[in-house]
Amino acid sequence: MKYKLSDICSFRKGKVEVENLNTKNYISTENMLPNKCGIIKASSLPSVALTQEYKNGDILVSNIRPYFKKIWKAKYDGGCSNDVLVFVAKSNTDRNFLYYVLADDNFFTYSMTTSKGTKMPRGDKTSIMQYEVPMIDLQTQKKIASILKSFDEKIELNNVINNNLPPHPCNARIAAKQRRQTPKPDECLHTDGKVSDRGSNEGAAEQFLSILAA
Known part of the structure; x- marks a missing residue:
């Protein structure tokens, strides 16, 4: 049997003040490394007052050009750009297990297949949550x-x-x-x-x- 991704996780919706962030805990698509290699320090902070928040243990995935396979499991709290999706595991799901589900090449292929745009394709958030995952206790x-x-x-x-x-x-x-x-x-x-x-x-x-x- 299969779950939909929405059955095991959700998108984090909270905001964080940019003035409380620094170049270490601010994540954008620019400082996420391709091929699942994590992150590096950001070169700058955004000029807006608020941005998307993430919490320790959340899974961050770049939503621009999914074929670059940019993913990171947060080791601390912080904020990220709106082009980064923040996945939060539900009570029926282990956070590390969720990371490996999202880090699987099949997920990135699916995100690319259902993405919108040509020059700079973006994953469709509604379609992403329809991705099928194994039903495992x-x-x-x-x-x-x-x-x-x-x-x-x-x-x-x-x-x-x-x-x-x-x-x-x-x-x-x-x-x-x-x-x-x-x-x-x-x-x-x-x-x-x-x-x-x-x-x-x-x-x-x-x-x-x-x-x-x-």
Whole structure:
């Protein structure tokens, strides 16, 4: 069975005063990175008095040119531009699970298919909430999200190690070993719909992916 996206989440509607924001907690499509790579610091704040708010744990998705796959799970409260959609998980949905549902390539493809405009297509908010998602109980959602999150954390740690190693042959070998022991980004759910074959719980994640693809 399937849910509509509207059954498991909603759009946040609150506003926040721009004077209470800074370049770290203000998010726009410009400082969201493509291919699900998170965010960087904003270059400036908007000139308006109020803007869309988000809360810690919300899922932010750029609604301009969905094919860029810009998504971020908020780690603190802040504000964002109106071109960024803010998804809030409902009581029947784990927030991390919601992130992986929205980070799936199928969701971005759907958003692009139902978008409006040609030069700068925007996702249609009404259509987006009609997107079908698997009907999975909360406990299983948390288990799946925990498995997938552990893969992401290994990748993130590997990237941090590699980015901080000085150019030395020994360090190069260490980095290569880390890469072999860490799932590749294109083996994770939120890149191309695959999951790493490492770990003892890959069956649960693969089951989730097969449900998503059904």
